Amino acid sequence: DQQVKQNSPSLSVQEGRISILNCDYTNSMFDYFLWYKKYPAEGPTFLISISSIKDKNEDGRFTVFLNKSAKHLSLHIVPSQPGDSAVYFCAASAYNNDMRFGAGTRLTVKP
Amino acid sequence: NAGVTQTPKFRVLKTGQSMTLLCAQDMNHEYMYWYRQDPGMGLRLIHYSVGEGTTAKGEVPDGYNVSRLKKQNFLLGLESAAPSQTSVYFCASRVDRTHLYGYTFGSGTRLTVV
Numbered sequence: 661d662q663q664v665k666q667n668s669p670s671l672s673v674q675e676g677r678i679s680i681l682n683c684d685y686t687n688s689m690f691d692y693f694l695w696y697k698k699y700p701a702e703g704p705t706f707l708i709s710i711s712s713i714k715d716k717n718e719d720g721r722f723t724v725f726l727n728k729s730a731k732h733l734s735l736h737i738v739p740s741q742p743g744d745s746a747v748y749f750c751a752a753s754a755y756n757n758d759m760r761f762g763a764g765t766r767l768t769v770k771p
Numbered sequence: 772n773a774g775v776t777q778t779p780k781f782r783v784l785k786t787g788q789s790m791t792l793l794c795a796q797d798m799n800h801e802y803m804y805w806y807r808q809d810p811g812m813g814l815r816l817i818h819y820s821v822g823e824g825t826t827a828k829g830e831v832p833d834g835y836n837v838s839r840l841k842k843q844n845f846l847l848g849l850e851s852a853a854p855s856q857t858s859v860y861f862c863a864s865r866v867d868r869t870h871l872y873g874y875t876f877g878s879g880t881r882l883t884v885v
Contacts, residue, residue, distance in 0.1 A: 661843075694872065701879070703863075703874045704861070706872070707873075749813060751814075759874070762813050
């Protein structure tokens with residue numbers, strides 16, 4: 661069962677515009693949510709996280725929003741840059757060490 | 772500062788052969804993980820360890836064994852490789868009990884079983 665879902669396999673945006681990546685989850689026990697970025701032939705790199713007691717967390721150009729009632733989170737990148745082109749994974753975990761990942765969304769930022 | 776190092780980076784096995792993937796971290800992290808990544812599936816947890824001498828099963832443990840004899844090393848073994856185990860394997864580690872700071876991943880091992 662896929663408890664974390666990223667329904668958009670790919671997203672293309674113009675440089676300077678906003679990128680919005682979406683993620684849905686089914687397990688109400690999840691208390692931490694994270695986004696990872698992955699370049700080809702490299703491992704995923706931690707980007708930003710949010711705990712379930714918050715609804716927003718911001719780090720520079722990256723903002724994660726959490727809507728617990730809808731079991732939905734999103735990652736906003738503003739402004740988007742060509743170097744942001746990568747695969748983005750949404751992940752979620754409960755306190756018991758088990759982190760679940762979505763299938764990933766490939767973001768392409770066009771110059 | 773090497774972080775998480777995985778060896779080998781690439782390997783081709785014949786069905787039925789065995790091999791061990793090595794993960795080493797130099798950050799003194801307690802928690803270590805083995806994931807596999809398959810197209811359209813994201814990363815799925817195979818096994819994990821919460822400290823030296825401990826191991827536990829993840830989502831997809833069948834066909835794999837692990838050992839954590841030293842804190843810095845986490846080994847993933849395939850006793851009898853099958854084509855379904857063709858995948859990219861990632862090792863990861865983290866320092867604390869919460870997930871707020873994420874994992875540090877290695878660069879992966881691409882395994883093909885023919």
